[in-house]
Amino acid sequence: MTLTQAIGRFLAATGPSGTPREAAAIVATGFTDCIAVLILGLREPVSRIVAQSIGARPDLKALVRLQAVADLPAPDLALLYGTAAHALDYDDTGLAGHPSAVLVPAILAEIAETRADGAAMIAAYAAGYEVWADLIRRDADQHHRKGWHPSAVFGAVAAAAAAAVLRRLTADEASRAIGIAASMAGGVVANFGSMTKPFHLGRAAQSGLLAARLAQAGMTAAADAIEHDLGFLRAISPNGRVDTRSEARLGDEWRILKSGVNIKLYPMCYAAHRIIDATIDLRTGNDLHADDITFADVELGDNQASILRNHRPQNALDAKFSAEFAIAAAAIAGRCTQTELTDEFVRRAPVQEFFGKVRLYPNAEKDKDEPALAPFDRVTLRLKDGRSLTSDAVAYPRGHFRRGVPREALWQKFSDCTRDSLTADESAQLFARLQDLQNYPASSPTIDD
Secondary structure, X not given: OOHXXXXXXXXXXXXXXXXXXXXXXXXXXXXXXXXXXXXXXXXXXXXXXXXXXXXXXXXXHHHHOOOOOOOOOHHHHHHHHHHHHHOOOOOOEEOOEOHHHHHHHHHHHHHHHHOXXXXXXXXXXXXXXXXXXXXXXXXXXOHHHXXXXXXXXXXXXXXXXXXXXXXXXXXXXHHHHHHHHHOOOOOEHHXXXXXXXXXXXXXXXXXHHHHHHHHHHOOOOOOOOOOOOOOHHHHHOOOOXXXXXXXXXXXXXXXXXXXXXXXXXXXXXXXXXXXXXXXXXXXXXXXXXHHHEEEEEEEEEHHHHHHOEXXXXXXXXXXXXXXXXXXXXXXXXXXXXXXXXXXXXXXOHHHHHHHOOEEEEEEOOOOOOOOOOOOOEEEEEEEOXXXXXXXXOEOOOOOOOOOOOOHHHHHHHHHHHHOOOOOHHHHHHHHHHHHOHHHOOOOOOOOOO
Protein backbone atom coordinates (compact mmCIF):
# COMPACT_ATOMS: atom_id res chain seq x y z
CA MET A 1 0.00 0.00 0.00
CA THR A 2 1.36 3.43 -0.95
CA LEU A 3 1.42 6.36 1.45
CA THR A 4 -1.29 8.07 -0.58
CA GLN A 5 -3.45 4.95 -0.33
CA ALA A 6 -2.76 4.62 3.40
CA ILE A 7 -4.05 8.15 3.91
CA GLY A 8 -7.20 7.30 1.99
CA ARG A 9 -7.73 4.16 4.04
CA PHE A 10 -7.32 6.13 7.28
CA LEU A 11 -9.84 8.75 6.17
CA ALA A 12 -12.42 6.18 5.14
CA ALA A 13 -12.18 4.57 8.57
CA THR A 14 -12.30 7.84 10.54
CA GLY A 15 -15.45 9.01 12.27
CA PRO A 16 -16.70 10.27 15.63
CA SER A 17 -16.41 6.89 17.31
CA GLY A 18 -12.73 6.52 16.42
CA THR A 19 -11.64 10.05 17.32
CA PRO A 20 -10.11 10.43 20.79
CA ARG A 21 -12.43 12.07 23.27
CA GLU A 22 -9.63 14.38 24.42
CA ALA A 23 -9.53 15.99 20.96
CA ALA A 24 -12.99 17.51 21.39
CA ALA A 25 -11.88 20.37 23.65
CA ILE A 26 -8.89 21.18 21.43
CA VAL A 27 -11.03 21.29 18.29
CA ALA A 28 -13.70 23.33 20.06
CA THR A 29 -11.05 25.90 21.00
CA GLY A 30 -9.89 26.02 17.38
CA PHE A 31 -13.45 26.47 16.11
CA THR A 32 -14.26 29.13 18.69
CA ASP A 33 -11.17 31.20 17.99
CA CYS A 34 -11.38 30.79 14.22
CA ILE A 35 -15.01 31.82 13.93
CA ALA A 36 -14.29 34.90 16.04
CA VAL A 37 -11.50 36.10 13.75
CA LEU A 38 -13.49 35.01 10.69
CA ILE A 39 -16.38 37.27 11.68
CA LEU A 40 -13.97 40.14 12.24
CA GLY A 41 -12.09 39.37 9.02
CA LEU A 42 -15.25 39.54 6.90
CA ARG A 43 -15.05 43.32 7.38
CA GLU A 44 -11.61 43.51 5.79
CA PRO A 45 -11.06 44.75 2.19
CA VAL A 46 -9.61 41.42 1.02
CA SER A 47 -12.79 39.62 2.12
CA ARG A 48 -14.95 42.14 0.29
CA ILE A 49 -12.85 41.66 -2.84
CA VAL A 50 -13.18 37.87 -2.68
CA ALA A 51 -16.91 38.08 -1.95
CA GLN A 52 -17.44 40.37 -4.91
CA SER A 53 -15.41 38.13 -7.21
CA ILE A 54 -17.58 35.10 -6.46
CA GLY A 55 -20.85 37.01 -6.31
CA ALA A 56 -21.36 36.44 -2.59
CA ARG A 57 -22.83 38.58 0.14
CA PRO A 58 -21.60 37.50 3.59
CA ASP A 59 -24.49 36.31 5.74
CA LEU A 60 -23.67 36.48 9.44
CA LYS A 61 -26.93 34.83 10.46
CA ALA A 62 -26.08 31.83 8.30
CA LEU A 63 -22.58 31.73 9.71
CA VAL A 64 -23.62 31.71 13.34
CA ARG A 65 -26.21 29.03 12.57
CA LEU A 66 -23.54 26.96 10.77
CA GLN A 67 -25.64 27.01 7.62
CA ALA A 68 -24.83 27.57 3.96
CA VAL A 69 -25.08 30.96 2.32
CA ALA A 70 -27.96 30.80 -0.14
CA ASP A 71 -27.00 30.03 -3.76
CA LEU A 72 -23.27 29.89 -2.99
CA PRO A 73 -21.40 26.64 -3.76
CA ALA A 74 -19.61 25.17 -0.76
CA PRO A 75 -16.09 25.48 -2.28
CA ASP A 76 -16.67 29.19 -2.90
CA LEU A 77 -17.97 29.65 0.62
CA ALA A 78 -14.81 27.95 1.89
CA LEU A 79 -12.74 30.39 -0.19
CA LEU A 80 -14.47 33.37 1.40
CA TYR A 81 -14.40 32.00 4.94
CA GLY A 82 -10.77 30.89 4.73
CA THR A 83 -9.67 34.27 3.41
CA ALA A 84 -11.62 36.10 6.12
CA ALA A 85 -10.30 33.82 8.86
CA HIS A 86 -6.71 34.74 8.02
CA ALA A 87 -7.29 38.33 6.87
CA LEU A 88 -6.01 39.81 10.14
CA ASP A 89 -3.36 37.15 10.85
CA TYR A 90 -5.07 36.74 14.21
CA ASP A 91 -5.98 33.05 13.82
CA ASP A 92 -4.40 30.17 15.71
CA THR A 93 -1.18 28.44 14.73
CA GLY A 94 0.32 24.95 14.69
CA LEU A 95 2.12 22.57 12.35
CA ALA A 96 4.25 25.47 11.04
CA GLY A 97 1.07 27.12 9.81
CA HIS A 98 -2.55 27.94 10.58
CA PRO A 99 -4.61 24.74 10.77
CA SER A 100 -7.92 26.15 11.97
CA ALA A 101 -8.14 28.90 9.35
CA VAL A 102 -8.08 26.20 6.67
CA LEU A 103 -9.94 23.35 8.36
CA VAL A 104 -12.74 25.29 10.05
CA PRO A 105 -13.81 27.19 6.88
CA ALA A 106 -13.69 23.95 4.88
CA ILE A 107 -15.82 22.16 7.45
CA LEU A 108 -18.26 25.06 7.88
CA ALA A 109 -18.81 25.19 4.14
CA GLU A 110 -19.30 21.43 3.91
CA ILE A 111 -21.65 20.73 6.80
CA ALA A 112 -24.75 22.21 5.17
CA GLU A 113 -24.62 19.56 2.46
CA THR A 114 -23.41 16.71 4.66
CA ARG A 115 -25.68 17.53 7.62
CA ALA A 116 -22.77 16.92 9.98
CA ASP A 117 -23.21 17.37 13.70
CA GLY A 118 -20.56 18.63 16.12
CA ALA A 119 -19.04 15.19 16.67
CA ALA A 120 -18.58 14.76 12.92
CA MET A 121 -17.01 18.21 12.66
CA ILE A 122 -14.53 17.27 15.37
CA ALA A 123 -13.66 14.02 13.60
CA ALA A 124 -13.13 15.83 10.29
CA TYR A 125 -10.93 18.49 11.88
CA ALA A 126 -8.86 15.88 13.76
CA ALA A 127 -8.40 13.84 10.56
CA GLY A 128 -7.28 16.87 8.55
CA TYR A 129 -4.89 17.86 11.32
CA GLU A 130 -3.48 14.33 11.49
CA VAL A 131 -2.77 14.18 7.75
CA TRP A 132 -1.15 17.64 7.80
CA ALA A 133 0.99 16.63 10.80
CA ASP A 134 2.15 13.37 9.24
CA LEU A 135 3.12 14.99 5.95
CA ILE A 136 4.96 17.99 7.36
CA ARG A 137 7.00 15.90 9.82
CA ARG A 138 8.54 14.05 6.86
CA ASP A 139 10.78 16.96 5.88
CA ALA A 140 13.75 17.99 8.01
CA ASP A 141 13.86 21.49 6.49
CA GLN A 142 11.61 24.50 6.76
CA HIS A 143 9.35 25.07 3.79
CA HIS A 144 9.26 28.82 4.48
CA ARG A 145 12.94 29.01 3.58
CA LYS A 146 12.29 27.73 0.06
CA GLY A 147 9.38 30.13 -0.35
CA TRP A 148 6.47 27.76 0.34
CA HIS A 149 3.67 28.86 2.65
CA PRO A 150 2.90 25.65 4.61
CA SER A 151 -0.69 26.65 5.34
CA ALA A 152 -1.40 26.96 1.63
CA VAL A 153 0.50 23.82 0.63
CA PHE A 154 -0.36 21.34 3.38
CA GLY A 155 -3.69 23.04 4.04
CA ALA A 156 -5.11 22.05 0.65
CA VAL A 157 -4.40 18.38 1.33
CA ALA A 158 -5.67 18.63 4.93
CA ALA A 159 -8.89 20.28 3.77
CA ALA A 160 -9.41 17.46 1.28
CA ALA A 161 -8.91 15.00 4.13
CA ALA A 162 -11.50 16.76 6.30
CA ALA A 163 -13.97 16.87 3.41
CA ALA A 164 -13.39 13.18 2.70
CA VAL A 165 -14.40 12.34 6.27
CA LEU A 166 -17.51 14.53 6.18
CA ARG A 167 -18.57 13.18 2.77
CA ARG A 168 -17.82 9.59 3.87
CA LEU A 169 -15.65 8.85 0.85
CA THR A 170 -14.43 5.32 0.29
CA ALA A 171 -10.73 4.58 0.76
CA ASP A 172 -10.16 4.75 -3.00
CA GLU A 173 -12.10 8.01 -3.36
CA ALA A 174 -10.30 9.55 -0.39
CA SER A 175 -6.84 8.65 -1.70
CA ARG A 176 -7.77 10.14 -5.07
CA ALA A 177 -8.99 13.30 -3.32
CA ILE A 178 -5.60 13.56 -1.63
CA GLY A 179 -3.84 13.09 -4.97
CA ILE A 180 -5.99 15.74 -6.65
CA ALA A 181 -5.41 18.19 -3.80
CA ALA A 182 -1.66 17.62 -4.09
CA SER A 183 -1.82 19.19 -7.55
CA MET A 184 -3.87 22.15 -6.29
CA ALA A 185 -1.60 23.16 -3.42
CA GLY A 186 0.52 26.31 -3.53
CA GLY A 187 1.32 29.70 -2.05
CA VAL A 188 4.58 31.66 -1.79
CA VAL A 189 6.08 33.48 1.18
CA ALA A 190 6.90 36.48 -1.01
CA ASN A 191 3.22 37.41 -0.75
CA PHE A 192 3.33 37.70 3.05
CA GLY A 193 2.22 41.16 4.07
CA SER A 194 -0.21 41.44 1.17
CA MET A 195 -3.85 40.49 0.62
CA THR A 196 -2.69 37.38 -1.18
CA LYS A 197 -1.48 35.76 2.04
CA PRO A 198 -4.99 35.30 3.53
CA PHE A 199 -6.20 34.31 0.07
CA HIS A 200 -3.73 31.41 0.30
CA LEU A 201 -5.79 29.87 3.10
CA GLY A 202 -9.12 30.50 1.43
CA ARG A 203 -7.81 28.90 -1.71
CA ALA A 204 -6.51 25.89 0.27
CA ALA A 205 -9.93 25.34 1.86
CA GLN A 206 -11.65 25.73 -1.50
CA SER A 207 -9.21 23.35 -3.21
CA GLY A 208 -9.74 20.67 -0.59
CA LEU A 209 -13.49 20.71 -1.01
CA LEU A 210 -13.23 20.72 -4.79
CA ALA A 211 -10.75 17.82 -4.71
CA ALA A 212 -13.11 15.73 -2.59
CA ARG A 213 -16.02 16.41 -4.93
CA LEU A 214 -13.99 15.59 -8.05
CA ALA A 215 -12.78 12.33 -6.54
CA GLN A 216 -16.29 11.36 -5.50
CA ALA A 217 -17.46 12.07 -9.05
CA GLY A 218 -14.83 9.70 -10.45
CA MET A 219 -11.79 11.82 -11.30
CA THR A 220 -8.58 9.82 -11.12
CA ALA A 221 -5.23 10.69 -9.57
CA ALA A 222 -1.93 8.88 -9.09
CA ALA A 223 -2.01 6.26 -6.35
CA ASP A 224 1.38 7.56 -5.18
CA ALA A 225 0.89 11.30 -5.78
CA ILE A 226 2.19 12.15 -2.31
CA GLU A 227 5.35 10.01 -2.14
CA HIS A 228 6.40 9.56 -5.79
CA ASP A 229 9.88 10.82 -6.70
CA LEU A 230 8.11 13.47 -8.76
CA GLY A 231 5.26 13.85 -6.31
CA PHE A 232 4.03 16.26 -3.69
CA LEU A 233 6.56 15.78 -0.88
CA ARG A 234 9.66 15.96 -3.03
CA ALA A 235 8.33 18.81 -5.16
CA ILE A 236 7.90 21.09 -2.16
CA SER A 237 10.95 19.93 -0.19
CA PRO A 238 13.49 22.71 0.39
CA ASN A 239 16.53 20.42 0.14
CA GLY A 240 15.17 17.04 -0.90
CA ARG A 241 15.73 15.49 2.52
CA VAL A 242 12.24 14.10 2.71
CA ASP A 243 10.97 10.82 4.14
CA THR A 244 8.67 9.14 1.64
CA ARG A 245 9.11 5.57 2.92
CA SER A 246 8.12 5.35 6.57
CA GLU A 247 4.61 4.23 7.48
CA ALA A 248 2.01 6.89 8.06
CA ARG A 249 1.00 5.73 11.56
CA LEU A 250 -2.12 7.84 11.16
CA GLY A 251 -4.38 7.68 14.17
CA ASP A 252 -1.82 5.84 16.29
CA GLU A 253 -0.59 8.83 18.28
CA TRP A 254 -3.14 11.49 17.29
CA ARG A 255 -0.73 14.36 17.01
CA ILE A 256 -3.42 16.89 17.83
CA LEU A 257 -3.23 15.68 21.43
CA LYS A 258 0.50 16.43 21.52
CA SER A 259 0.67 19.70 19.58
CA GLY A 260 -2.86 21.13 19.57
CA VAL A 261 -3.41 24.72 18.47
CA ASN A 262 -1.79 27.90 19.76
CA ILE A 263 -4.17 30.80 20.27
CA LYS A 264 -2.90 34.19 19.18
CA LEU A 265 -3.39 36.86 21.78
CA TYR A 266 -1.74 39.45 19.51
CA PRO A 267 -2.94 40.16 15.93
CA MET A 268 0.60 39.71 14.62
CA CYS A 269 2.55 37.05 12.76
CA TYR A 270 3.21 34.29 15.30
CA ALA A 271 6.96 34.64 14.75
CA ALA A 272 6.75 37.85 16.80
CA HIS A 273 4.69 36.69 19.76
CA ARG A 274 7.51 35.58 22.04
CA ILE A 275 9.41 38.84 21.66
CA ILE A 276 6.22 40.80 22.35
CA ASP A 277 5.74 38.85 25.58
CA ALA A 278 9.36 39.43 26.56
CA THR A 279 9.20 43.19 25.95
CA ILE A 280 5.88 43.65 27.73
CA ASP A 281 7.17 41.71 30.74
CA LEU A 282 10.32 43.86 30.92
CA ARG A 283 8.33 47.07 30.52
CA THR A 284 5.70 46.31 33.14
CA GLY A 285 8.05 44.54 35.55
CA ASN A 286 10.44 47.49 35.65
CA ASP A 287 8.00 50.38 35.22
CA LEU A 288 9.72 51.49 32.01
CA HIS A 289 8.71 53.97 29.35
CA ALA A 290 9.77 53.85 25.73
CA ASP A 291 11.88 57.00 26.19
CA ASP A 292 13.99 55.12 28.75
CA ILE A 293 15.19 52.68 26.07
CA THR A 294 18.30 53.30 23.97
CA PHE A 295 18.37 49.94 22.19
CA ALA A 296 16.30 46.77 22.14
CA ASP A 297 18.43 43.74 21.30
CA VAL A 298 16.32 40.83 20.08
CA GLU A 299 17.42 37.20 19.96
CA LEU A 300 15.20 35.10 17.70
CA GLY A 301 15.39 32.32 15.13
CA ASP A 302 16.73 33.01 11.66
CA ASN A 303 13.55 31.64 10.10
CA GLN A 304 11.47 34.02 12.22
CA ALA A 305 13.72 36.92 11.25
CA SER A 306 13.27 36.11 7.56
CA ILE A 307 9.48 36.12 7.95
CA LEU A 308 9.48 39.35 9.99
CA ARG A 309 11.10 41.07 7.05
CA ASN A 310 9.47 44.52 7.14
CA HIS A 311 11.96 46.63 9.04
CA ARG A 312 10.29 50.02 8.62
CA PRO A 313 6.60 49.33 7.99
CA GLN A 314 4.37 52.19 6.93
CA ASN A 315 0.99 50.51 7.29
CA ALA A 316 -0.74 47.99 9.53
CA LEU A 317 -0.53 45.11 7.06
CA ASP A 318 3.25 45.43 6.75
CA ALA A 319 3.56 45.90 10.51
CA LYS A 320 2.14 42.42 11.13
CA PHE A 321 5.41 41.07 9.71
CA SER A 322 7.83 43.37 11.47
CA ALA A 323 9.93 42.56 14.52
CA GLU A 324 10.71 46.26 14.85
CA PHE A 325 7.02 47.11 15.08
CA ALA A 326 6.36 44.30 17.55
CA ILE A 327 8.99 45.68 19.91
CA ALA A 328 7.93 49.30 19.34
CA ALA A 329 4.26 48.61 20.09
CA ALA A 330 5.12 46.64 23.22
CA ALA A 331 7.55 49.32 24.43
CA ILE A 332 5.40 52.35 23.62
CA ALA A 333 1.87 51.07 24.31
CA GLY A 334 2.67 48.21 26.65
CA ARG A 335 0.52 45.95 24.48
CA CYS A 336 -0.06 44.90 20.89
CA THR A 337 -3.76 44.84 20.04
CA GLN A 338 -6.07 45.82 17.20
CA THR A 339 -5.78 49.38 18.50
CA GLU A 340 -2.06 49.41 17.67
CA LEU A 341 -2.49 47.56 14.37
CA THR A 342 -3.73 50.61 12.49
CA ASP A 343 -2.06 52.70 9.82
CA GLU A 344 -2.33 55.73 12.08
CA PHE A 345 -0.46 54.14 14.98
CA VAL A 346 2.20 52.61 12.72
CA ARG A 347 2.97 56.01 11.19
CA ARG A 348 3.24 57.91 14.46
CA ALA A 349 6.60 59.60 14.84
CA PRO A 350 7.55 57.86 18.12
CA VAL A 351 6.80 54.46 16.56
CA GLN A 352 8.79 55.18 13.43
CA GLU A 353 11.68 56.55 15.48
CA PHE A 354 11.72 53.48 17.72
CA PHE A 355 12.38 51.16 14.76
CA GLY A 356 15.98 52.38 14.69
CA LYS A 357 16.47 51.23 18.28
CA VAL A 358 15.69 47.59 17.49
CA ARG A 359 18.63 45.32 16.70
CA LEU A 360 18.00 41.73 15.59
CA TYR A 361 20.32 38.85 16.39
CA PRO A 362 19.07 35.77 14.49
CA ASN A 363 20.33 32.30 15.32
CA ALA A 364 20.05 29.05 13.39
CA GLU A 365 19.11 26.73 16.26
CA LYS A 366 15.72 25.03 15.83
CA ASP A 367 13.15 23.95 18.37
CA LYS A 368 12.67 20.19 18.12
CA ASP A 369 8.88 20.43 18.41
CA GLU A 370 8.38 23.64 16.42
CA PRO A 371 11.33 23.81 13.99
CA ALA A 372 9.98 26.96 12.36
CA LEU A 373 11.05 28.68 15.60
CA ALA A 374 14.20 28.87 17.69
CA PRO A 375 14.12 27.02 21.02
CA PHE A 376 13.41 30.37 22.68
CA ASP A 377 13.47 34.12 22.06
CA ARG A 378 14.87 36.78 24.37
CA VAL A 379 14.97 40.57 24.54
CA THR A 380 17.54 42.83 26.22
CA LEU A 381 16.68 46.49 26.75
CA ARG A 382 19.62 48.92 26.96
CA LEU A 383 18.58 51.93 29.02
CA LYS A 384 19.70 55.54 29.04
CA ASP A 385 20.81 55.21 32.64
CA GLY A 386 23.35 52.57 31.63
CA ARG A 387 21.44 49.52 32.82
CA SER A 388 20.71 46.48 30.67
CA LEU A 389 17.61 44.41 31.42
CA THR A 390 17.27 40.95 29.90
CA SER A 391 14.02 39.02 29.73
CA ASP A 392 13.56 35.40 30.58
CA ALA A 393 14.02 32.98 27.69
CA VAL A 394 10.52 32.72 26.20
CA ALA A 395 9.81 29.31 24.69
CA TYR A 396 6.01 29.39 24.78
CA PRO A 397 4.13 32.67 24.39
CA ARG A 398 0.83 33.34 26.11
CA GLY A 399 -1.90 31.30 24.45
CA HIS A 400 0.46 28.47 23.44
CA PHE A 401 -1.01 24.97 23.66
CA ARG A 402 1.49 24.00 26.36
CA ARG A 403 0.51 26.98 28.49
CA GLY A 404 -3.17 26.78 27.67
CA VAL A 405 -5.56 29.63 27.17
CA PRO A 406 -8.04 30.36 29.98
CA ARG A 407 -11.69 30.36 28.95
CA GLU A 408 -11.89 33.98 30.12
CA ALA A 409 -9.07 35.03 27.77
CA LEU A 410 -10.65 33.16 24.87
CA TRP A 411 -13.99 34.80 25.59
CA GLN A 412 -12.38 38.23 25.80
CA LYS A 413 -10.86 37.78 22.36
CA PHE A 414 -14.11 36.32 20.99
CA SER A 415 -16.22 39.19 22.29
CA ASP A 416 -13.71 41.79 21.06
CA CYS A 417 -13.76 40.27 17.57
CA THR A 418 -17.55 39.98 17.31
CA ARG A 419 -18.84 43.03 19.18
CA ASP A 420 -19.25 45.18 16.04
CA SER A 421 -21.04 42.41 14.13
CA LEU A 422 -23.19 40.58 16.70
CA THR A 423 -25.19 41.63 19.72
CA ALA A 424 -23.79 40.77 23.13
CA ASP A 425 -26.37 37.98 23.53
CA GLU A 426 -25.61 36.56 20.09
CA SER A 427 -21.89 36.52 20.85
CA ALA A 428 -22.39 34.85 24.22
CA GLN A 429 -24.72 32.19 22.80
CA LEU A 430 -22.44 31.43 19.87
CA PHE A 431 -19.39 31.21 22.12
CA ALA A 432 -21.15 28.77 24.47
CA ARG A 433 -22.30 26.57 21.62
CA LEU A 434 -18.87 26.44 20.00
CA GLN A 435 -17.23 25.59 23.31
CA ASP A 436 -19.67 22.67 23.54
CA LEU A 437 -19.13 21.67 19.90
CA GLN A 438 -19.21 17.96 20.73
CA ASN A 439 -22.94 18.26 21.46
CA TYR A 440 -23.84 20.59 18.61
CA PRO A 441 -26.82 19.07 16.76
CA ALA A 442 -26.91 18.32 13.05
CA SER A 443 -30.04 20.43 12.76
CA SER A 444 -28.54 23.65 14.04
CA PRO A 445 -30.68 25.92 16.20
CA THR A 446 -30.95 29.60 15.41
CA ILE A 447 -29.07 32.03 17.60
CA ASP A 448 -32.39 33.17 19.07
CA ASP A 449 -33.33 29.72 20.42
